[in-house]
Amino acid sequence: MKLSLRWLSRHVDLTGLEPKQILADLTMSTAEIEGLERFGDGLECLVVGHVRQCERHPDADKLSVCQVDLGAAGGVVQIVCGAANVAAGQRTVVIRPGDTLPAQGGKGALKIKASKIRGVESNGMICSEAELGLAEAAPGILVLPADAPIGARFVDVLHVQDWVFEIDNKSINHRPDLWGHYGFARELAAIYGRELKPPVVPVPFPVEGRSVAVEIRDRDACPRYCGLVIDGVVAGPSPHELRWQLAAVGQRAINLPVDLTNYVMLDLGQPMHAFDARHVGTGPIRVRRARDGESITTLDGHKRKLTAQDLLICSGDKPEALAGIMGGEGTMVEAATTTLFLESANFHAATIRRTSMRLGLRTDASARFEKAQDPANAELAVHLFVDLLRRYCPSAKPLGPLVDPAGFRYEPKRIVLRRARLHQKLGLALEDPRVLGILESLEFGVTVTAAGFEVAVPSFRATKDIAIEDDLVEEVGRMFRYDNIPEVPLRGVIEPPVRNEELFLQRRLLEVACTDLGCSEVYNYSFVPDAVVDACGAAAHAYVLVENPTAPEQSRIRRHVLPSLLASAVPNLRQHAEVRLCERGKGYHPEMADEHQLPHEVHELAFVWTRRDGAHPFGELREAIAALLARLGYPAELQRVWHGKDQPWVHPHRAVAIDRDGSPVGFVAHLHPAIARTMALPATTAIACLDVRALLANGRKIARYQPVPTFPPLPVDVALLVDEAVSVAQVAEFLRTVGKKLVRDVQLFEVYRGERLPAGKKSLNFTVTLGADDRTLTDQDEGKYLGKVREQAASIGGELRG
Amino acid sequence: MDTTARREHWLRAIAAAADPAALAAIDTRLFGPKGEVPEFVRSVTALPKDERPAFGKAANAVKVEVEQALAARREQFAAAALAQELAGSAFDPTEPGPRAARGTLHPITIVQNELVDLFTSMGFRWEDGPEVESEYFNFDALNIPGDHPARESQDTFWCKAQPGLGRNLLRTHTSPVQVRTMQRLTRQGFHAPLKVVVPGRCFRSETVDKTHEHTFYQMEGLVVDRDVSTANLIHTMKTCLRVILERDVQVRLRPGFFPFVEPGFELDVNCPFCSGRGCSVCKQSGWIEILPCGMVHPNVLRQGGIDPEAYTGFAFGMGLQRVVMLRYGIDDIRQFMGGDLRFLRQFPEVAR
């Protein structure tokens, strides 16, 4: 919403205040101001010219050659003008050669040059309102009052320039009173301690005469409806001061009655509707709910299907307007209108909001009604309208009484504001006079009591905004300004906070994965694109689906982290020959629900290690994961072949389970080759996934001290030829068992496969570290050990090489 | 040869040795098996008894002197060799070794971890909450009933109805954890104080561009205790921003409306890009909106099972992307979810 400084100044004297200062103070006490702009900026160069002579252009019917007197601003100059309405004797607005018309709407700035138009010299331009940016379109040049001083600056003659504040509408959603200038003027009066003028001087209406009866069928939906018949209206264009005032805040001018309803709305926040009285006829005006299936064509030409939730304004039974949102087609005041039926009503916020939302029809009126307007304004607005109408159109007069069947009697809501509560919530002991001053400046009625303040809430704050004591704490705080509250540290017992072990474990896992293992942490969306789901062969799984996704192919919420992580490896692999990615994330499984009827949630830490070519990174990732878990105190066994059910991206035969005390907490695997192909990833891609909650289940294992050996170790290299089917773990276990207590450590250093070996065989080359607690081992011990290995190798189908 | 002549002869030979090998040869010749020096010393036996003491003394002196000369010459060679070794090879201080592991945490993770460290050091517990959330926790429990306009402004992603599941959505803020945490902790009666931070992922249906993201990160904070005030909130928030932005920030607290707090605030920090003079980042205002916060609304405390007469509290919801962007000077919000290593590897640090 836009606010005009000139408009605000009509309600409260703002002299001596810079617009920037007002912006800052409103921001700190009332609402967020998004911008400040100068309306009519750049018009300073324009001057008043008197058209002395106006003759037809010798070579063009539609052009006139004018002799324009600019007085002290340039003497008499010749200007060729294309406007039909230009005539001798007029005072006009002239731009001289060398000056620039500011950019307007779609048009850029225009620099004026002396030129010849069809052979006739022209030294400047006589401007229209459109060219000055004061109207969207104009039928001809702007003609000034006859007393405009010749040669004076245009901006000094007529009030056109203004400062315009742009309010962030979100910051006034809770404040129905701030949807018009008057509400902001009230805030400014309170901020600066200045006097707020009354919004309107009441106008007397005839006690008898022509009126239209009003029947409100649903008082909840329409708490108040005021109607007035006004005759003698001339529905021509509004005077320029009104049009420019509306233009400054972005409201298009239409005709006087319509412009005045808009003016009143932008002033008081009260939307109104002016019907051509012929349309309403003798009435009665009936406010009723629509019937299911009923429809109305609104004045934008759209036919709208209605439900029993919607509210209609009818003439008799015939719908004339969608209450509080938009009038019906053809009901609007036109040039030929002489008699108005003026509606100024109050509607239930949620009713208007629901209809407006359902129909996707947001208007200035619905935006205000859905904030819960003050019913008192319905009547005030009529007075303001009539007062302004008579000023601009003296022939206009109300024909009869104001019809207001519901009326509005407001018994102020009373709220007790305890002094202790106020001081406690602000953290500051404000003195009573200060509190009193603030509340009264905002038009609250206040009685000081022993415990604090008894506060009467004015009707314009009572519809939804001020409901409880804490709301009053806010009023005092914001006007005192929160910035003036001195900061105070929290006080309390010093105790270590309860640790959420899962979160800390997850954090450390990531830190170690990134710093020790060289992974880069990636964030992917929770939405997993259909293309990725399909490529991963997971389209048949159940997903949580979003009703209103940003794109139709992104409605699925991921079950697992790996598919999106695989997808993010693809573009990175174009930049880097080798990529190590990890991601922590949540997955959702809708086939299981928790106690709040939410889908089952899994917490995963996923890894993708891939390189364009070379050795398969599976073994490296397996070692890395084992080291990672040991580092965190969660050592695990990676021994067992894993068969993933739910995860088609896992290679069916090349996957190892990560087990802790026999229960699986994740896996490390080769990427399924078929998935690798559809995802355009190399076969040399390894994946891993940890279920962080499962990992936590069996607790942390603290390392146990082993005495450091006194006697030196004896490393022995052992190469065993075995079948491919025999695992490294089996052989290592064999090497350990054979040496009994002497074996300190068994480490594989090479797996050899090659032409020199029989088919289906591999050579596993280990370093076995022997040691004893009571002596230094010798070559004899080594010989004995190797002898036993040779003898018993057959038990694992193996053979000692060398 | 007499003693003097021998001494001269040997010392000259030592001085003339050109390199350590020559010196070693001389050493062998003089002191090795059948060495000239011991031979000479032993030749005392061939002398008459009365001459022996004088000769012995002189011969021994020569022996010691020759030994010292040898040692000194060896030192010289060693020193020269060391000098040559030190000066010898060309050295390029810029020649790299094998590359260290190049892993990196996501910049949001780095900042989030720092914030968690900060708040846990102030006695806050670190908690988590679901990203697929119920309408109740995301809205109703937070004083945002069905027809509240605030619902509309949050551009919610709603979940399709599915058997067994309730009316769910993707949480639009981290605030649902306020009531979740309170309900969990009040099941066996409430023990003040409650201090918790909950960082996490949130969603709002927006078109993604340089400054808008439908997936974003917030860090919720909640404090409930006796006598918690706006003054406490201001102090806690200022402390937090000073630590995380690593500068002595200016902040301002102004009214902001959120249905689950009363009063509600927006907290701004002075713009680091223009020192408050106004620039495009701060929309010419000199301030950057960073932290919506407020005093917990009594209705929210009631939903959490806490008596708003006995306890008050404050809550805040910090936008993490905004903090990260301010800290590292990132100007394109899409990078965070873009997964591009060329972006991610620019932040090699861990939480300090």
Ligand SMILES: [Zn+2]
């Ligand atoms: Zn700035």
